Amino acid sequence: MSELLNIAQEIASTLRKAGHLCYFAGGCVRDSLLGLSPKDYDIATSATPQQVLDLFPHSDAIGAHFGVILVKYRGVGLEVATFRVDGNYNDNRRPDSVTFSSPEEDAKRRDFTINGIFQDPITGEIIDYVDGEKDLDAGLIKAIGTPAHRFQEDALRLLRAIRFATKLQFQIDPITWQAIQEHAHLLSSIAVERIQAEFNQILLSPHRARGIELVVSSGLAQHFIPELVDLIGCEQPPQFHPEGDVFVHTRIMLDMLYDTPSLELCLAVLLHDIGKPATYTYDPSEDRIRFNGHDKVGAEMAESILRRLKYSNKTIEAVFDMVLNHMNFMNVRFMKTAKVKRFMARPHYEEEMELHRVDCASSNGITENYDFLRDKEKEFASEPLIPPALLTGKDLIAQGLQPSPKFTKILESLQTEQLEGKVTSKEEALAWLSEHYLL
Known part of the structure; x- marks a missing residue:
């Protein structure tokens, strides 16, 4: 038994000894039933926020208006929320008011059935008012109640559905999927910081390629990263890209990335060819498609996109450099030794190598430049690539x-x-x- 689980059970026991009903709720129950180790434990209880504060006086009333208290216990903070019913959502984000209620009513105001399951923290008994366990077994993301209502309440749930489907490799219930498509425009009302946080989790999932497909096919991309939609149908020269259009090429690359890539690398792969639609030309005399300067245009577009989505300067600079430099690999075998060493000494070199690897593997399969650089790494391994300066x-x-x-x-x-x-x-x-x- 994990230490975190022990702490959660001790908090629950304290609440119960004081006469309050309490259950584990949400993601921790879902993950436990899936055989995964919960990273956190949320507790739902009949105790009011003030009653929770009385039992745990060093806690923080982070959302007391919504019935949520961050209980600090043995150096750990866990959220304890009072069973509630939400009032109207006028901002597509949070209720204007809440009314404390019963476990059954609380379950029915949550987002998806797989997140609406309760569990007795001591006995492990499952309390399921929304058929969430059945949908877990079926591998289904299904909104609780009327999907349109759930998405109108909090439009971020539109993207959360994609995130859960991506992470868990679940299908999305057809009625829920239709509601996502019909209400995709509501995502525009959500703060970009919240959108970015969900999008990052999709990109960092091992199943990121499917996640991006769902983001685009749902219509959600149109409302926070519409440039991705332009990649669909953007044809490429078949002699270099037999796999298909730019979107297909990008999706395959995302799927080929090594385990646990950085967020910066995932974003760079996603955006490396974002400049192709804007630079597309066709030369009928050569029967040839060209994208002259798409690396420079793409780097500038990537910077604009990431600033719009409020990524950090560090992330933006890394992605900009990777997108700008991704075409330079074609020249490495013709560079002088000094230039090769400088090329290899750049701060994002290893991530750029991975981008180049999947760029080639997803299209023409040619690895000459990649292999050349790996050989050079061995050749230069005995000394620093950039040694201390001889003169100052x-x-x-x-x-x-x-x-x-x-x-x-x-x-x-x-x-x-x-x-x-x-x-x-x-x-x-x-x-x-x-x-x-x-x-």
Whole structure:
């Protein structure tokens, strides 16, 4: 038994000893029934928020208006919520009011049946008012009650349905799916920070390719990342991309990524060809489709998209660089040694290598550039790719040069000689400087 479960059971026992009914609720019950280890435990109870605070006086009333108290116990914080019925939702996000109620009424105001199951925290008995256990067994995401009402109450549930279907590899109930499509426009009323959090979980799932398909086919993409829709039907030169249009190519790449890729890599793969529709041209004389400059255009579009969705500067910069550089791999076998080393020393090199691997594997299957760089890694393994500089600005001044912007070019040229193995010591560097700049 996990320590977290022990703590949750002790909180539940305290509530029960005080005469209150309480159950485990939501995701922890769902995951337990699926044989997964819950990452958190939510407790639903008949105790009012004030009664919970009286029993656990060091807790935080994070959502007392909605009946939610963050109970702090033995160094852990768990949410304890009073059984409730929600009032009207006028902002497609949260109820205007709540009324404390019974377990059955509380279950029926939740989002999906698989999240509406209660469990006795001590005996493990299942209390299921919404047939959630049946839908778990059937692998089905189904809204509780009338799907349209659930989505009108909180429009983020539209994207949450996709996230659960992606993560659990469940199907979405046809009536629920129809309601998602019909109410996709409601997502526009949700703060982008909340949308981003759900979208990130879809991208980080091992089944991210299916998740992106659902985001697009549901109509939700149109309301927060419409650029993805433009990839559908954007044809590519069949000699290089026999797999199909840009969206198909992107989906296959997402599916091919190695285990546990970073969020930045997932976003870079998703957006690496986002500039192709805008740069599409067809040359009838060559019977050839081209996307000249799509890497630069795509990097700028990726930056704009990610800023709109309020990603961090760190994430935006990483994705921008990966999208901008993804076409440079075609040139690596023709680069001089110094340029190859600088190419390999860039901060996102390993992630760019993975992007390049799946880019090739999903289309033409050619791995020459990838293999070349892996061989170079072995060749250069005995020393740093970018060794310490042989000379600094102080050395240039000591040799009689006047400080100027020209120093940057001098030191970069010297570094190139060093990376090429033509200059290997400070003495040789000073001799090179004398020959090229002190005469």
